[in-house]
Amino acid sequence: MSGPLLSVQDLRVTFAPGAPGQPPARAVDGVSFALAAGGSLAIVGETGSGKTTLARALLGLHPAGSVSGSVQLGGQELVELDEGRWRPLRWKRIALAVQNAGTAFDPVYRMGEQIVEPLREHLGLSSAEAAARAAALVAQVGLAERHLRAYPHQLSGGEKQRLMLAMALSCEPEILIVDEPTSGQDMLARAQVIALLRHIRAQRGTALLLISHDLAAVAQLAEQVAVLYAGKLAEVGAARDVLSAPRHPYTWGLLNAYPNMSTARDLSGIRGQMPDPAHPPTGCRFHPRCTQAVDKCRRVEPPLQAHGGRLLACHLGGLQALLRADGLRKTFTTNGHLGPAQNIEAVRDVSLEVYEGEVVGLVGETGSGKSTLGRLLVGLLSPEAGSIAFEGNPLALNNSSASKRLRRRIQLIPQDPFDSVSPYLSVGQIVREPLDVQGTDTPVKRAEQVQDALAAVGLPTLDAFLARHPHELSGGQLQRVVIARALVLEPKLIVADEPVSMLDASEQAKLITLLKAIQNERGIGLLLISHDLALVRKVADRILVMRDGQIIEGGPSSRVIAQPQHDYTRALLRAAPSFDWYSASSNGDRP
Amino acid sequence: MKRRALGFLVSLWAVLTLNFLLPRLLPGDPLAALLDPNSSAYVFNSTTRASLAAYYGLDRPLAQQYADYLAGALQGDLGQSIRLNQPVGELLRAHLPWTLLLTLTALGAASLLGVLGGAEAAWRRGSAADKALVAASVIASNAPVVFTGMILLIVFGAKLDWLPLAGGRTAFARYDTPWDAARDYAAHLVLPAATLTLALVGSKFLLVRNSMIGVLGEDYMLVARAKGLSTGRLKRHHALRNAIVPFVHHLAAHAGFALTGALFIETLFNYPGMGRLVFESVVARDYPLIQGVFVVVSVLVLSANLLADWLSYRLDPRLREAP
Ligand SMILES: Nc1ncnc2c1ncn2[C@@H]1O[C@H](COP(=O)(O)OP(=O)(O)OP(=O)(O)O)[C@@H](O)[C@H]1O
Numbered sequence: 021m022s023g024p025l026l027s028v029q030d031l032r033v034t035f036a037p038g039a040p041g042q043p044p045a046r047a048v049d050g051v052s053f054a055l056a057a058g059g060s061l062a063i064v065g066e067t068g069s070g071k072t073t074l075a076r077a078l079l080g081l082h083p084a085g086s087v088s089g090s091v092q093l094g095g096q097e098l099v100e101l102d103e104g105r106w107r108p109l110r111w112k113r114i115a116l117a118v119q120n121a122g123t124a125f126d127p128v129y130r131m132g133e134q135i136v137e138p139l140r141e142h143l144g145l146s147s148a149e150a151a152a153r154a155a156a157l158v159a160q161v162g163l164a165e166r167h168l169r170a171y172p173h174q175l176s177g178g179e180k181q182r183l184m185l186a187m188a189l190s191c192e193p194e195i196l197i198v199d200e201p202t203s204g205q206d207m208l209a210r211a212q213v214i215a216l217l218r219h220i221r222a223q224r225g226t227a228l229l230l231i232s233h234d235l236a237a238v239a240q241l242a243e244q245v246a247v248l249y250a251g252k253l254a255e256v257g258a259a260r261d262v263l264s265a266p267r268h269p270y271t272w273g274l275l276n277a278y279p280n281m282s283t284a285r286d287l288s289g290i291r292g293q294m295p296d297p298a299h300p301p302t303g304c305r306f307h308p309r310c311t312q313a314v315d316k317c318r319r320v321e322p323p324l325q326a327h328g329g330r331l332l333a334c335h336l337g338g339l340q341a342l343l344r345a346d347g348l349r350k351t352f353t354t355n356g357h358l359g360p361a362q363n364i365e366a367v368r369d370v371s372l373e374v375y376e377g378e379v380v381g382l383v384g385e386t387g388s389g390k391s392t393l394g395r396l397l398v399g400l401l402s403p404e405a406g407s408i409a410f411e412g413n414p415l416a417l418n419n420s421s422a423s424k425r426l427r428r429r430i431q432l433i434p435q436d437p438f439d440s441v442s443p444y445l446s447v448g449q450i451v452r453e454p455l456d457v458q459g460t461d462t463p464v465k466r467a468e469q470v471q472d473a474l475a476a477v478g479l480p481t482l483d484a485f486l487a488r489h490p491h492e493l494s495g496g497q498l499q500r501v502v503i504a505r506a507l508v509l510e511p512k513l514i515v516a517d518e519p520v521s522m523l524d525a526s527e528q529a530k531l532i533t534l535l536k537a538i539q540n541e542r543g544i545g546l547l548l549i550s551h552d553l554a555l556v557r558k559v560a561d562r563i564l565v566m567r568d569g570q571i572i573e574g575g576p577s578s579r580v581i582a583q584p585q586h587d588y589t590r591a592l593l594r595a596a597p598s599f600d601w602y603s604a605s606s607n608g609d610r611p
Numbered sequence: 612m613k614r615r616a617l618g619f620l621v622s623l624w625a626v627l628t629l630n631f632l633l634p635r636l637l638p639g640d641p642l643a644a645l646l647d648p649n650s651s652a653y654v655f656n657s658t659t660r661a662s663l664a665a666y667y668g669l670d671r672p673l674a675q676q677y678a679d680y681l682a683g684a685l686q687g688d689l690g691q692s693i694r695l696n697q698p699v700g701e702l703l704r705a706h707l708p709w710t711l712l713l714t715l716t717a718l719g720a721a722s723l724l725g726v727l728g729g730a731e732a733a734w735r736r737g738s739a740a741d742k743a744l745v746a747a748s749v750i751a752s753n754a755p756v757v758f759t760g761m762i763l764l765i766v767f768g769a770k771l772d773w774l775p776l777a778g779g780r781t782a783f784a785r786y787d788t789p790w791d792a793a794r795d796y797a798a799h800l801v802l803p804a805a806t807l808t809l810a811l812v813g814s815k816f817l818l819v820r821n822s823m824i825g826v827l828g829e830d831y832m833l834v835a836r837a838k839g840l841s842t843g844r845l846k847r848h849h850a851l852r853n854a855i856v857p858f859v860h861h862l863a864a865h866a867g868f869a870l871t872g873a874l875f876i877e878t879l880f881n882y883p884g885m886g887r888l889v890f891e892s893v894v895a896r897d898y899p900l901i902q903g904v905f906v907v908v909s910v911l912v913l914s915a916n917l918l919a920d921w922l923s924y925r926l927d928p929r930l931r932e933a934p
C-alpha cells in the first residue's frame with residue numbers, strides 16, 4: 021500500500037455562530053496529519069481543544085458544522101461526500117467509539133440488538149451469525165452474554181464503554197477512532213481497556229486514532245502524538261519523545277497538569293483559559309497563556325514546522341531555557357584558625373537548566389552546597405569556573421547596565437527573612453526598596469506596584485500595615501513581605517532558598533502553595549531549594565538531588581520519587597515525613 | 612404496572628363516590644326537589660318519579676344508599692333520565708358507540724398524520740415544507756371546531772354534495788350486504804371525523820416534531836449514523852421509536868379534549884352520539900343523565916390513561932423497572 025491509510029490536510033470545522041452577528045466558532049482550524057495502515061496516533065489536548073469535533077469530522081458526522089480541507093481514506097476523498105456514499109464507509113472502514121458511552125446507546129433496544137445492527141446492515145450476516153459474532157465480541161471486551169440482553173440503563177458506565185468498543189470493532193474496521201476510552205473508569209477497568217486495545221491492534225493490525233487526555237494511556241497505546249490546542253496542532257512527534265521531553269510550551273504545561281499516580285505533587289493547571297473558538301487570539305493562539313511569549317507571538321501565527329525530529333508550532337522553537345548554568349565550581353577556603361587551611365569544594369562542576377514557568381526542586385542534606393549554588397545563580401557569589409546564561413544572555417558578575425537589567429529579573433528569597441531586611445524600615449519601605457534602587461517609575465506608580473505585590477502574597481495593603489516594622493510581624497507575614505519584595509520587580513526567575521524553613525508546618529504548607537500559585541499565575545521560573553523532599557515534591561515539576569557539591573540525580577518529580585536511581589535519594593525519601601505509601605509501590609506511568 | 616392498575620381502580624372508585632356525593636351535598640337539596648310537588652323541579656311523570664325515588668332511596672340511611680348505588684353502578688344502572696323517561700344506562704349504551712366511533716377514528720387519523728408529518732418535518736427541519744406544516748398546524752389547532760365544521764359542511768356537504776349533511780346513517784335504510792352498511796356509515800362519518808381530526812392533528816404534529824428534534828440531537832442518533840445505517844432505519848427504527856414515547860402520554864392526556872370536541876361536533880352534524888343527549892340534558896337539568904355522562908367520560912379518560920401507561924411501559928424499557 022502506498023501512502024498513508026488516512027491523510028488529513030488542512031481540515032477545518034466551523035460552527036455557525038450561536039447568535040447572529042457573532043463570528044463562527046472555528047473548532048478545528050487547519051489540522052493536517054497522516055495515519056498509516058496499522059499505525060497509531062493519539063490526539064491530546066485540553067477540554068474544548070477540538071478533539072471530538074475532529075474525530076466526528078473524520079466520519080462525516082458534523083450535524084451543525086461545515087467542514088473544509090481534505091480527508092483521504094486510501095486515496096478516496098471523504099470531505100463533501102454525500103450521505104449515501106458515506107454509509108458503506110462508516111463502521112466498516114472507519115469506526116468510532118464515542119466519548120460519552122453513557123448516552124451512546126438507544127435506550128429502547130437491548131445492547132445485543134444494537135451491536136448486531138451494523139453486522140446485518142454492512143456484512144449482511146444472518147441473525148444467527150450476527151448473534152454469534154456479538155457474543156464473541158462481548159467476550160473479547162471481557163463481558164458476558166447477559167450484557168447483550170440488557171438495556172442500556174441497566175448497565176454501568178464502564179460496561180457501556182466496553183460495549184461501545186465491542187460495537188466499534190464489530191465490522192473489523194481498518195481505522196478505529198476511540199474518543200476518551202479511559203475517562204471516568206477506575207484504574208482496573210482502565211488498565212483492561214488499554215490491554216484490550218493493545219491486543220486488538222496486535223491481533224488485527226487495526227489503525228488506531230486515540231483521543232484522550234489520559235497521557236498515561238496515550239503513552240501505552242500510541243506511537244505518534246499530536247497535541248491540539250484551540251483547533252490547531254501545537255506539536256507532533258513520536259509519543260515517546262513528546263511525552264518524555266515536551267518541547268512546545270503547551271505540551272509542557274499539559275504534562276505538568278497531568279495527574280500522575282506516581283507523583284504526589286499538587287496539580288497546577290496551565291494558567292489562563294482556552295480561548296473561545298469564535299474569538300481566537302491573534303498570532304500564536306497560545307500566547308496569552310505562554311510564559312515566554314515575545315512580541316512576534318502576538319502578531320504572527322507560528323507555522324507547524326519540522327524541528328529536531330518532530331513538528332512544532334512555536335516561533336522560539338519551543339520551550340526556552342530561562343536559566344542555564346554550565347560547569348559551575350566554587351571552592352571555599354577556611355582560614356585555618358583551628359588547624360591547617362582547608363579547601364571545601366562547595367559546588368563541583370554543576371550544570372543545570374530552569375525552563376520558563378517551571379518549578380525545579382533542589383534537594384539535598386544540609387551542607388551539600390545548595391545555598392552556595394543558589395547564591396552563584398543569583399550573582400551573590402562568583403564562580404571560579406563555569407558560566408551562567410539567562411534567557412540566552414551570559415550573566416556576568418559586573419556592574420554593566422546590561423547585566424544589572426538581567427539581574428533584576430532574577431530574585432532571591434532568602435532562608436531567613438530577618439537576615440535580609442533592615443529592622444529600621446517599614447513594610448512599605450522594604451517592598452519599595454528595589455523599585456527605589458531602580459529609580460525608573462514615578463512615586464505613584466511605585467506605590468501601586470507595592471500594593472499589587474502585597475496583595476499577591478495575601479497581605480493587607482492598608483497604610484497601617486505598610487507602616488509596621490519587621491518586629492511587629494509574625495514569621496509568616498515577614499516571609500510574605502520578603503516574597504512581595506522579590507515580586508515587585510516582576511522577575512522571570514525566583515531562587516527561593518529554604519523559603520519556609522523558619523515557619524511552623526501549617527504556615528509552611530500555606531506559603532509553599534502561595535508561592536506555587538504566584539509562580540503559575542505569573543509564569544515565573546522557580547528554583548526551590550530545600551532539604552525537605554516532602555515539601556518539594558508537592559510543587560516541583562523536576563527535582564535535582566545534590567550531594568557533596570554535585571548533582572547526583574535529576575528528572576521529572578514523578579520519576580525521581582517513584583524510581584529513585586540513587587541510594588542517597590532513597591534515603592532522603594525514607595526520611596521525608598508523610599510519604600504516601602502507594603507512590604513507592606507504583607511504577608512510573610510515564611516512560 | 613400493578614401500581615398503575617391499582618391507581619386506576621382507586622380513581623374509578625373516587626369518581627363513582629364523587630358522583631354519589633355531589634348531588635346529595637349540593638345546596639338546595641336538588642334530589643329532594645325532584646320529588647317535592649312544591650318545587651319547580653318536581654317530576655310529574657309518576658313512573659319516572661317512582662323509579663327515581665327507588666334509585667336515590669333518600670329515605671334509607673346514607674350507607675345503605677351508597678352500597679345500593681355502587682352495586683347498581685357496577686351493573687350499569689345509573690338511574691332514570693327524567694326528560695326521556697328511560698334508564699340512563701340504556702341511553703348511554705345506544706349513543707356511546709357512535710361517540711366512540713367518531714372519537715377513535717379522529718384520534719387515529721390525527722395520530723397517524725401527526726406522527727408521520729411530525730417525524731418528516733423534524734427530519735427536514737428548517738425546510739420550506741417544515742415551516743409550512745408548522746404554520747398550518749398552529750392554525751388548525753387554534754380554529755374553533757364549529758368554524759371548521761361549518762366550512763367542511765358547506766363545501767363538501769352542501770356545495771359539492773359529495774357527502775351526507777347530517778346523521779350517523781341514512782334513515783330507514785336497509786342494507787343488502789355488510790359492505791353497503793359500512794359504506795353508508797363511513798360516508799356519514801367522514802365530515803365529523805375530518806373536523807375533529809383537524810382540531811386534533813396540530814398539537815400531535817407539533818409534539819412529535821419537537822420530541823423527534825430532541826431525539827435527533829441525542830448522542831445515540833449520532834452513533835447510529837456513525838454505524839452507517841440506512842436513512843429509513845435511522846428515522847423510524849431509532850428516531851421515531853424514541854420520539855413516540857412522549858406522544859403516547861400526550862395521546863392519553865388529549866383523550867378528554869377529543870371527547871368534548873366530539874360532543875360539539877356531533878351536535879353540529881346531528882350525529883347520533885352523546886353530544887345531543889348531553890346538551891339537551893343540561894338544558895333540561897336532567898341530573899341523572901348528566902351524572903351518567905360524567906361517569907362514562909371519566910371512566911373513558913381513566914382508561915385512556917391506563918392504556919397509555921401500559922403502552923409506554925411496553926415502549927420504554929426504562930419504565931419497566933421504575934417502582
Ligand atoms: N455543535 C456545536 N456547535 C457549536 N460549537 C461546538 C459544537 N460542538 C463543539 N463545539 C465547540 O467546539 C469546541 C471544541 O469542542 P470539542 O467537543 O471538539 O472539544 P474536545 O477537545 O473534544 O473536548 P473534551 O476533552 O471535553 O471532550 C468547543 O469550544 C465547543 O464548544
Ligand code: SF4
Pocket residue numbers: 268269270304305306307308310311312313314317322333334335336337338
Ligand atoms: S513562544 Fe510564542 S510561538 Fe511559542 S508557544 Fe509561546 S506564544 Fe506561541
Ligand SMILES: [Mg+2]
Pocket residue numbers: 071072073119199
Ligand atoms: Mg471530546
